Amino acid sequence: MLAVFEKSIGKPPKELSLPAVGRDCLNISPEEIAELFRSWRSDSTFYSLSNCNFLALSHQDENPAYPRSIVVMDDIFCIFSGALYNTCELRRHYGLSRQATEAMIIVEAYKVLRDRAPYPPDQVVKELEGKFAFILFDYKASILFLARDRDGCVQLHWGTAADGSLVCTDDPNVISAACGKCYTPFPPGCMFIGGNGLISFDHPLNKVRGIPREDEEGNISAVIFQVDLFTRLHSIPRTGSAANWANATVVEGD
Template sequence: MLGIFKKGLAHPPQELNSPHPMQAAAAAATREPKFPREILEDFLATHQSGSGSSNAFSVSFEDGALLAYARPEKSYSVHQRLFCGMDDIYCIFRGSLNNLCSLIKQYGLNKGANEAMLVVEAYRTLRDRGPYPADQVLKDLDGDYSFVLYDGKARTVFAASGAEEGVRLFWGIAADGSLVISDNLEAVKGSCAKSFAPFPAGCMFHSEHGLMSFEHPRNKVKAMPRIDSEGVMCGANFKVDVQSKVHAMPRVGSEADWAVWGQNAL
């Protein structure tokens, strides 16, 4: 999976940027940040079949958002890859949920719904009705997963990575300041030079309201300086700060609810 969101559309933590871009460039002269078009071209080329046709496709939006999806090589895998688009909400999901059937009943979906469809419906429920705190909704997803979702109507990005860490996400900053999110480490590392980091497990990110832990919603997420094997300070890792508490449980749905999340986020 690949998501690219232009600067100003998504608002990732500032610490994700390499604090010393000139030093980073000198340490890796042959690897400089790429622009979104280059990143997409590399992604599509990586997923070409032996006949030269591509196993991947992309969806671009006028406001500077882009999602790219590669079809799974096998018909079934524990870490399946799924793409879904409904009512201008688009989701790329990787992994699986152990309690999918019960969640389908809970959200009133068709029995044939998959994990990506479920995430879209859960997000839409949070956005429009907000009956539960966002952290509780994600805690209810029992399984190993990660996803990237884009809401074309609200122009917002929502991403999360499950606590089990079997399906990782990585994120970074492209040459033009765009946010890049993918489950492929090399894709992000090769595109963002030193301005990249693992997306923290058990956490969720909303483009307007920041990064927070859904596993530990009462604790803030702290940026930790990261120095690579070349001795260069890179984009920070993000860890739950057990010493720092938030004042209220975040709740989403109405504009006021999203604002509460923003007060608690990084």
């Protein structure tokens, strides 16, 4: 799976670009990233959006235990990889039919969270039992929502392209070719909401920090995101409508 979104939508953490400081960045555009993915995965299906944003799905080299799927509902796109173990419970909770797939469940959970739910997004993701990674994009609201299971069983990498676009994929070769050094595994047990940043759904009141790793010459070679158990946040985003979902903020503690 692959998704590329312009900087204004993805709003990636600045730490993702740290390894590029003082180095030559790969001068590859979103269009070239798409062509690269097509050339490597001939079975891929693309969903092109405005301003060169896109999502793509391929079943090539798919792990049977963690299948990939995509659904488009009410202008919401969701690519899901993995398996949920409590699908029956989640279908009943969200009023879905027995035919509803994991991707459909994620979309419905997001819609309830965005429009009606009085609880924070970490609670919704915490209720997902299984091994998974998903990329969800609300086209009308221009909201990007990513998450990965707490054990990190399903691969998900993210990074920044030369123009600052956010690149997300489960293929380490694609992310390396698209982002050069400016990528890292998406942290397990975390979710990312464009505009709200990176949040641990097990430790939502603690900040998730990007920690630079240096090579022998003192250059930043990689960034790893980890939960800082010593830094508390004053609050976490609460949602009750599409408006305050988009405008919710996280404030770091002193």
